[in-house]
Amino acid sequence: MIAEVITDVSAHPVDRPFDYLVPQRMETVIERGARVKVPFGNRKVLGFVTGFKEQSDIPVNKLRPIDELLDLEPVLTGEMLDLADWMKRETLCFEIDALQVMLPSALRAKYEKVIHVLEPDRIGSEAAGIIGSRNAVALKEFPERLLPSLKRLSQEGAISIETGIRQRTSIKKERVLHIAGPENLADVREGIKKSAHRQAALIDWMLAHAGETIPTRDVMELTGTTRATVKALLEKGAAAETEVEVYRKPEVGLLDEAGGDPVMLTDEQADAVSRISRAADEGREETFLLHGITGSGKTEVYMQVIRRVLEQGKEAIVLVPEISLTPQITSRFKKRFGPLVAVMHSGLSAGEKYDEWRKVQRGEVKVVVGARSAVFAPFRNLGAVILDEEHESSYKQEDSPRYHARDVAIRRAEMHGCPVILGSATPSLESFARAHKGVYTLLTLSERAKQQPLPEVRIVDMREELKNGNRSMFSVDLAEAIRDRLGKGEQTVLFLNRRGYSSFVLCRDCGTAVQCPNCDISLTYHRASERLQCHYCGHEEPVPLICPECGSEHIRFFGTGTQKVQEELHRLFPEARVLRMDVDTTRQKGAHEKLLRQFGDGEADILLGTQMIAKGLDFPNITLVGVLSADTMLRLSDFRAAEKTFQLLTQVSGRAGRHEKEGQVYIQTYAPEHYAVELSKEQAFEPFYAIEMANRKRFSYPPFYYITLIRFSHEDLMTVADTAEKAVAWLAGKLGGDTVIIGPTASEVARVNNRYRYQCLIKYKKEPKLAGVLTDLVKIYRSSWMKEGLLMSIDMNPSSIS
DNA sequence: AGCACGCCGACT
C-alpha cells in the first residue's frame, strides 16, 4: 500500500503529494487525514495523508516508508481534505498552509535537533558534562562554540544528529484511580500493618467507593493522604492507576447577561426563524442575508435557529468578528446552550484552543462560537453556519491562506446541505447586491426588538467649532451632553477612530513629523513606554527633544490618541470616572471582560475606546454616544472607505438607548456633507447602498467587478518598479479585453522595513483564465524575480487595497 | 591545499 502525503514544507516545488510506502503494521489502522512522520530529504517532517494507491509512478527504489503514524483517529475529515484542495485553488495558497489553518496550533509540529549518543567514550569532557547520563539531548542545550566539535563527532559516527518532531502543546492528562472491588479491598485491608495509619484510613475510604474511578488528586485531597500512601496501596492491588485526557478550563468570565431563555419573537424575527428552519429541515443549502438594524434581535434569531438544528441532531457554527472583543454574545450562547457550546478565540492559550477543538472532534459539543478560524470546526453533520456582523473585514485572513470565512462557510454549507446566515445591520455591498440579485435570500428586521426608537443622531461640524475658536477635541454640544449625563448618573461611550489619526510628533518649524527610518510612515507616540513606535516594522526610538530634521526645539505631539482624550476628559470633567479601552489597556488576558463588566456594573461614567467598542456593547444605562472624529477613515485611499465609515458610524450609534432610556448620538466630523456620514444618521442603509453602488459601478469596483491585488516589494526602488511594470505588461497580454489592470503604482506606504512596495490591481467581470494566468505568473516569479530578492504576493478579492 | 561563503537543486 502506498500513501500520498502532503509534507509540512511550505514551498513551491514541494506543494504536491509525495508517495510513501505504508509499513505492514500500519496498513489496517492508517486513514486519510491522519498525521504521519516521514523522511524528507535528510530530515524528518510531519505530513498529512491525503490518499492511498496501490501503484506509484515513482520508481520503487526511491520510495521510503512512513516513519510513524501520529494519529489513530485522523485529525482531518475527508471534507477538510477536499476543502483544502478548494482553498488552494481559490486563494492560490500552498496546500499545506490550507491544511494547517484548519487545525489548532497545538497539532502543528515543532522541530528540534536532537543528538543521540552512540559512543559515549569519544565525547569531550565539556559536552559529556552537559549530556550526563542521558542518551538523547536537544542540540540547543549546547553552547555555540561546541557545535564544530559536535559536527565532527557526528561525521565520525560517535553521535547522530536527527530532527525530532514534538507536538507543540502537550495533551493535558490526569491520573485516575480505578478502585478495586470490595472483596479485593477487604483482602488488602487484612494485610496492612497496624502502624500504617494512613494506609488504613485510605483503604477505609476506598471501601466506601469500591469499583469507582476517581481522579487521584481528588482522592488525596478528600482523604488528606499523600502520593506515597496511594502508591503503597497501588502496589498492594487496592486500585489501578491510569491517565486520562482532561480539558483545561478556560475562564469564560460570564457577564451578567440575559439570554438564558428564549424570548418572544417579533413577527419579522419569527418569519426569519421559520424560513431558515425550513431550509435546515429540508437539508437545503441556502444563504440568507439577515439585515437587521442595530438592536433588532439578530442574536435571538440565531439562537432559535440553532435550537432547531440541535433538535435534528445536527451541529452549528457561529462566527463572530473577534470574539474576545464581544464577550457579551458568547455569554448569551453559553447561557442558552450551556455545556453544548465550545468557544474558540484568540484569547485562549494554545492548550485551551486544542481542548475546545477536541470537544468538537469527539462530538461532545454541538455548537461552536468563535472567530474566523472556527469556520473549520470539525463537525461531521453541520446544520447551520452563522456569520454575525458579516461585513467585518476580520473575516478575511490577511496572510496566506488568504481565505474569507464567508466563502468557506458557504462552501461547507454546500457540502453538508445546510443554510448559511449572514447577519448585519450594515451588510457588505457584495452581500447586499447578491441578495438583490436573488443569490442570497434577504430577510429584513426593520424594527427594534424592544420597540425602542432609534437614537437621535446629531452631526457636529467641527469646522464651525474651529471658526468659533474651540480648539478642543470636544465640541461645545458634546461637552454639554456629557455634563448632562454625568449629572443624571447615566453612561456615555466615546469612540475614537484612531486609524490614520494616532499621535505623532510634529515639528512646528519645518512641519515634518518624525518618520520611521525603515518605512515611509510617521512614528506613533506611545505614552506607556514614552517612546515612538512604527506600526509597520516595529521600530522603536525615544522621543526626540529637538527636531531631527531642522534641529528646532519647537516639536510637539499632534493628533489624538485615547490617552490624550482621557487627559482632556479629566481636565474638563475632573469628577468623571473614565474607563479606557484600547490595545494598551486590553493586552492582558481577560481584560476586555473585566473592563466591560466594570462599565456594566456602573463603576464608570464614561467608556472611551477605539474600534473594539463599536460592536456588541449592550448596556441599559448608556444614553449618550460620542464619535470624536467620524471622517478619519474617509481619508484612506481605499474603495471601501465610505462603506467602512458608514458601517462604523451606524454600529457605534447603535450602542445608545438599546433599552428603556432613550439614546442620543453626537457625531463630530470635518465632512458633515459626506453621504456616508449624513446617511448613518438615520441608519439609512438602502439610500447609502444606492449611492455607493453607483460609485462602485462608475469606478469598476466590487461588487460590479472582481478584483485581485498583486503586491511587489524589493530593497531597490528601480528593481521593484521595473519588475512590476514587466508583470503588468505580461498580464495585459494574457488577460481578456474586458479586464482592466490598474498600475503598477507605488503602494500607499511606499516603503516598509526598507523594502519599496509597488502594486497593481486587476479588475474583471469574467476571467476564467485568471487562476491559470496567475499560476504562470508565479512560475515566472519563481524562476527569475524571486532569485533577485523580489517578493510578490497575490490577494484574490482583497478586503482593502490601501 | 584548506576552508569560508553563496548559489542551486532535490526532497517520494
Add this chain to the structure above:
DNA sequence: GTCGGCGTGCTC
C-alpha cells in the same frame, strides 16, 4: 523550508 553539494575565491 532546509539541507548538502559544488563552485569560487581567499589565506597560509
